[in-house]
Amino acid sequence: MSDFLKIKNLKASIDGNQILKGIDLEVKPGEVHAIMGPNGSGKSTLASVLAGREEYEVEADEVSYLGDDVLELAPEERSRAGLFLAFQYPVEIPGVSNINFLKAAVNAKRKHRGLDDISAKDFMFMMKEKQALVELKQSLANRSVNEGFSGGEKKRNEIFQMAMLEPRLGILDETDSGLDIDALKIVANGVNKLKNDENAFIVITHYQRLLDYIIPDFVHVLFDGRIVKSGDKTLALELEEKGYDWLTNGVEAI
């Protein structure tokens, strides 16, 4: 069996600034990986590069996902192959209805698998079921994509989309930022319900708080474009207690 996700020596730069300086990471089905680190360490860049944002210059010894060379795939191909990025800042798209957008996305994925378009009835049923998962109001689904949504609603909409598309690998880019504790629980609960032995999640976060609700199997600390420490969930607690300084002091010298 080919590797699920394998990243070796991933480097990325934008406008001549190198942000990622050699990331190694391996994710297996059924795992939850948390990536933590101070501002500017490259967490969101890692998420963006995996999702296929085009403004980065990327090089790596290997970035493979289910046997595919991820870097060779367009963003939509990565999505259809089961990769999903929950955006840190979801985009408002006036005039494009959430429903039409989601139907197009669901059908794009079905087409990739050689299936016919989803029937209107099945789609509505699926919508209802997944909305309940993240307690997203029906009225929001009928509106334009993210338009006029509160910060919390946008994040819930991301998890709702993730639930609709049923990815194999979900990457959550600071989905917890800007969420109050109730919203945080709803989002975490959504992720936990989607979790199974076949899929995996990479949870990027600033705070340990989210990891009280989504229990990670591995915690990685990203600093200055490199993973400087990896451990189990106790590492997150240690970081909460001690901050990042004890890990990052001296790293800059490398």
Add this chain to the structure above:
Amino acid sequence: MGDKQTFLKQFDSIPAVFPVQGTARAHIHNGLDFPTTRDEYWKYTRVNAILDKDYIDNSWMPSSINEYSIPAMDSIDIVFVNGGFNKELSSNASESGLVFGSVLNQDGENKNLILEHLGKYADSEKHAFSAFNTSYFKDGAFIRIKKGCEIKRPLRILNLSGGVNQANNLRNLFLIEENAQVQIIAHNIGAELQGGFVNVVTEVSVGDGSNLEYYLIENDGDESSLINTTHVHQAGTSTAKVVTLTQSGRLVRNNLNFDINGQGCESNMYGIYFTSGKQHLDNHTYADHRSPNCESNELYKGVMTERSTGVFNGKIMVRQEAQKTNAFQSNQNILLSDNASINTKPELEIYADDVKCSHGCTIGQLDDEALFYLRSRGLNKLEASKLLIQAFAGDVLEEISIPALQEYVAEFIHKKFEDLDA
């Protein structure tokens, strides 16, 4: 440029039926010249290709008009072929209060109305293509909605052009009497036209308290030229809406003029276009506010791709007596290719001191962030662009109040993307 007299001579055998035709011929043969790019009004649109051509009167005839129908549209149709009325292809249906036929075939009261109104609104002294149309039109649609009547079904003027190097001068006259209501579609099709020139002039009088919706669909094919001139003359408390959809045309020039002549009028102008190849599209509009307490709204939205070029020039004139005017104008463009271009020029000329006017134009690309967001959910670049363009066109589409026509326009946008994909 070719010699004007040589160009005109090709049409001299067409009989002058109405007195205005003789007057216009005198103008066009003598002092009035066709515009060049030295005229500000025609700065970006060269008409040489139209004037340098030898035109032939073709005997082209469509076998049926089924292929030119708008799906699910229940309209009363009148058909013109290369500028001449075709009774056989036209529908016989009628409604009370409606006169819907050819300009040439009217008699009695209707003929007198035509003699009174024809040439009253279109300017054949200053505008050469209007004078050319007045001089040499073969026929056109005459629509009269009698006082207080509401026409339930849309009226469609199907102006078919076909053959090689065919010229088609169509001249329409619409008289919407007091408190009447109608929806009219002018459907120009040149599916089998090769290198032709279609020159339409439409004069419209909208009576007190009336409501007109007028839709122009322009699809004369990518080897042909179209100049489409529309004059709307509005009396008090009337509402008129003109929506222009440009589907094809090597060169398309639209002149849309509103004379707003009574208190409490509402004048609405909407346009939608999606150009490709080497198309050149020029939209000129003019809203002339001559009376107080009127409102005009204008929104033209377009997508341009490949090597197509465009022009938008919208002028709002607010005369001194037109106090309390509300006038809004906007032209928004999305360029999908580095080689597409548009020159857009909003103009305000205001002589009244208590008015609210605004204008604006935008030229941009699709939002990269939105595109990436949609692609990251599995839509390919074309599908994502299509969703964004449909959203962009949405507010003009909503102004089309005939559902079948709205669907037709949405389908046009959809089809355009399929063609780009191919």
